[in-house]
Amino acid sequence: MRKPFLTILIFLFGIQILIGQNNNDPSNDWDKILITDAYGGWSNFDNKFQIKKQDLLLTSLEKPDSIIKRIDPKLVSELVKSIRNTNDYATFKNPLISFGRDSLWLINNAENLWKEYTKGRKTTKEIDAIAINTIKDYKKANHAASSLEGSHSTDDYPVIIVSIINEKDTLSAYSFGQYPYMLPWNTKKRRIYDSKISELVAQLLPDKLPNNKERLSGINFNTSFVKEIYSTFLADKENFLEARNAFPGTFRSLKKEFEISKAEIVDMSSIEWGGLVGRRCLEMLLKDSTISKNIQFYTISGVNELLTTKRSIIRRKKDLINLLNENPIYKYTLNCGNCLGEIHWVKSKSLSTEAKNEFKEDLEENGIDKKKYNGRYKDAIFFELTENRESERSFSRWIFLKDGTLILWQLRGNYLMNFPKDFFANQGYICKEVML
Structure with missing residues (x-):
């Protein structure tokens, strides 16, 4: 008689353990979930939903008797668990993992990702090969x-708030993310980078x-991802x-004298090229390591004037540097x-006719006689200086006249x-003579 009794005790004890485990299960620790789903950009909506544990029905918060759909309890449990538990996706050290992708996904999908992104436009085999290899590059x-991730645009305001409510407290996770998956999710204590949470919330809506x-x-x-790869690399x-x-x-010809970067x-159309309507041109950045890593030549040439520009920059490079050697800004x-x-360098001179005319207009706007430097522009050098200090940047444009002004x-x-x-x-186009 003792053996059946012992079996019953063990069975009942096992049930108690199971019940206790369920009570401690974070995925089961909720009574009601509220979801705010809103947008304040070019169009507006403000949806508020609720899910009660007792019936697992998605209803409007304003109209609780209006049933939208029945919710799979597994979805809710997984969502609650993901938000409550600290997991490997709490940081953004491996962004692809946070988006549910990995290196194998890159290798298997790189070619199709590039084909889809470039659909409708011509590409060369050379850039196709480079692009596919770049997409496969895990780093x-x-x-x-x-x-x-995050919010960067000023005219796009999506908002999602998920509130998990039980008898003791309320845990809320919210997102203002503007990109696909709307990462990160924010709680009172941490940020969560896990696209699975986003997918689960999407399935509830x-x-x-x-x-x-x-x-x-x-x-x-995928489109946003490849677009970012394209613009960056x-x-x-x-x-x-x-x-x-x-x-x-x-x-x-140019590679014999320069590194074409x-x-x-x-x-x-710019201050030195193209006028009001703009013109087609070849824009280049050239470097000569024998001069300095801090100096580059910026050239613009009409596509039908390449011979003039090419020959003149090669021929005049040394003259330009000689003119600048004692210049304090250059030094x-x-x-x-x-x-x-x-x-x-534009066509065959540094200060183009368009740039000179723009400068004269700026002189006049600053109350300076626009004819002040007439007759002194020959062999003038148009120079730009960019300097970075910690997180700040300074940019200046200069005109160096041959007489040293x-x-x-x-x-x-x-x-x-x-x-x-x-x-x-004073900032902007100040047209100020500087004595050094």
Whole structure:
């Protein structure tokens, strides 16, 4: 008789243990879930839903008798557990993992990702191969994925708030994320980078109402991901290859004298090129390591004037440097660890006719006679200086006249070289002569 009794005791004890485990299960620790699903951008909606544990029905908070759909209890349990538990996705050290992807996914999908992204436009086999290999690069892919979180735009305001309510407390997780999956999720104590939470919330939302369901589901993640890879690692490369293939002779000649760090065929209108409507041109950045790593040449040439520009910059390079050797701005640039100086060259001169005319207009706007420097522009040098100090950046444009006059054409930033603070009172196109 004792054996059946002992068996019953063990059975009952096992049930108690199981019940105790369920009571301690964080995925089961909820009575009601409230979901705010809103948007305040170009269109507006403000949806409020609730799910009660007793019936597992999604209803409108304002109309609790209006049943939207029945909810799978497994979805709710997984969502509650993911928000309550600290997990490996709490940080953003491996962004791809946070988005449910890994290196194997990159390898298996790189070609299709690139094909889908470039659908409808022509590409070359060369850039296709480069792009596919770049997408497969786990480090670069993580770098691109790391940008797909948070809120950066000023006209896009999605909001999701999930409140898990029980007898003792309420735990809320919210997101303002603008990218696919809307990461990160924020709670009182931490940020959570886990796209699974977003997917679970998306599955809870109704299908028909205006809502954030599509964004939470990450439907456009692949496009956003490859777009970020392209803009960061591929755009300049593709532009360079297009220009090189269009003008191989120009590239061959210039490569004998310079390192061509950037090249692009573009329709452009700027202060030194193109006028009001813009013109097609070849834009290039050239470097000569024998001069300095802090100096580069920025050249612009009409696509039908390449021969003139190519020959003139090769021929005049030494003359330009000789003219600058005693220039204090140039010397400062050479000795500055965080400076980049840019010598401009348009067609066959540094200060183009368009730039000179723009400068004269700025002189007049500053109350200076626009004819003040007439007759002195020959062999003038148009120079740009960019300097970085910690998190701040200073940018200035200069015109160096052959007679030694230094004109600060434009200033943007809270510092410039070693000038005192009161020097920066005026910003913009200030057209100021500087004595050094």
